[in-house]
Amino acid sequence: MTGETIRYPFNQTAPTASKSPFCMRRILIVLFGFWGMAAHGQEVLQVDSLPYAWRSYDCLRLSQPPVIDGRGDDVAWAGIPWSEPFVDIEGAAKPLPSYETRFKMAWDSSGLYVLARLEEPQLWATLEERESIIYQDHDIELFLDPGDDTHLYYELEINALGTEWDLMLVKPYRDGGPALHAWDIEGLQTAIHLQGTLNDPRDTDTAWWAEMFLPWGSLVEAAPGRRLPAEGDVWRLDFSRVEWDLKTRRRRYEKAIDPATDKPLPEHNWVWSPPGKINMHEPEKWGYLRFVTEAPEAVFAPGPESHLKWALRELYYRQRAYHEAEGRYARRFDELGLSRVRVAGQSVAVNMSGNGIQYLISIARAGDPRTWYIDQSGRTWSDQ
Numbered sequence: 001m002t003g004e005t006i007r008y009p010f011n012q013t014a015p016t017a018s019k020s021p022f023c024m025r026r027i028l029i030v031l032f033g034f035w036g037m038a039a040h041g042q043e044v045l046q047v048d049s050l051p052y053a054w055r056s057y058d059c060l061r062l063s064q065p066p067v068i069d070g071r072g073d074d075v076a077w078a079g080i081p082w083s084e085p086f087v088d089i090e091g092a093a094k095p096l097p098s099y100e101t102r103f104k105m106a107w108d109s110s111g112l113y114v115l116a117r118l119e120e121p122q123l124w125a126t127l128e129e130r131e132s133i134i135y136q137d138h139d140i141e142l143f144l145d146p147g148d149d150t151h152l153y154y155e156l157e158i159n160a161l162g163t164e165w166d167l168m169l170v171k172p173y174r175d176g177g178p179a180l181h182a183w184d185i186e187g188l189q190t191a192i193h194l195q196g197t198l199n200d201p202r203d204t205d206t207a208w209w210a211e212m213f214l215p216w217g218s219l220v221e222a223a224p225g226r227r228l229p230a231e232g233d234v235w236r237l238d239f240s241r242v243e244w245d246l247k248t249r250r251r252r253y254e255k256a257i258d259p260a261t262d263k264p265l266p267e268h269n270w271v272w273s274p275p276g277k278i279n280m281h282e283p284e285k286w287g288y289l290r291f292v293t294e295a296p297e298a299v300f301a302p303g304p305e306s307h308l309k310w311a312l313r314e315l316y317y318r319q320r321a322y323h324e325a326e327g328r329y330a331r332r333f334d335e336l337g338l339s340r341v342r343v344a345g346q347s348v349a350v351n352m353s354g355n356g357i358q359y360l361i362s363i364a365r366a367g368d369p370r371t372w373y374i375d376q377s378g379r380t381w382s383d384q
Helices: 216-222 305-326
Strands: 026-030 043-047 056-061 101-107 111-119 139-145 153-158 164-169 189-195 207-215 234-243 246-249 252-255 268-271 287-292 338-343 349-354 359-364 372-375 380-382
Touching (some): 043 305, 111 139, 153 207, 207 216
Parallel strands (some): 056 287
Antiparallel strands (some): 153 164, 234 268, 234 287
């Protein structure tokens, strides 16, 4: 632990503005877009659309669970759709991955089911001890944020040997973490199926499959109200695949070396929903997982609150940059170079309180009964 108090424990409701832990002077209230005379060079924070085309996956409910054997040929998977192929973590600016990766997901009253297929001509894995840093091998990684607030989220990594690494993040690393390595997904089941020969460079392999069952008992620890998902509920989700360039030496695979640095070449990071840079620990940029009982006619689209939350996230990013430059958080919006905020073509009510060490920003839109909040920890929440 870092010594920092975790302000929102698992069984506690996040504070509303009236219950806020901040005993700070209200600095500024902005109603419908304006907070005084705009200084020269200030700009309007305009959030008309979301900055990323986040992917979504409709997770179908199963009538019977699959056998977890890694093969993916159980009849339970037959009607479950595959995801889109993975892309580079930096998005469209980078080439498509060399090898295809897709997944399926499903759920029932017991837990969450995952099946992934990774095309791979060089099946390779070395780490056998659980809780190893699995991404030092080829791996597949699952990320889940049940609360869609960027705090208390899960990560599970597995390699082609079936070695697992599961952990909970109290907060993203940028906000101080910590990562709880001692946390385990109780009752986790995983299985690997290889189409080829592991660690044998004498042949060309085809793929490896990873199948997983994650019981709700551990996953609901960070879910809203600690309750099981229901029809229509949405969690944030992403997958990452780490792929290393290999060479063959003495009939063994080794990581290819960059002659300029004498270190392994950088890994490839291929993901389902790209965050736009090499950092999987920005949960606000993950895709969406919608729990359904049958395939819906309408494609999932984020609700109108997503634009308000993204406006708060943009203010959070500006506060982080200001703190890095000035050694404190801004107390006024003009210190952030802003004159007003508009969301989806509308001016909004924004409030910021702060003392340079902490801050609390709220945002609300006319006709929306909820007010949304963010503070220096990066967590977002609403008062309803």
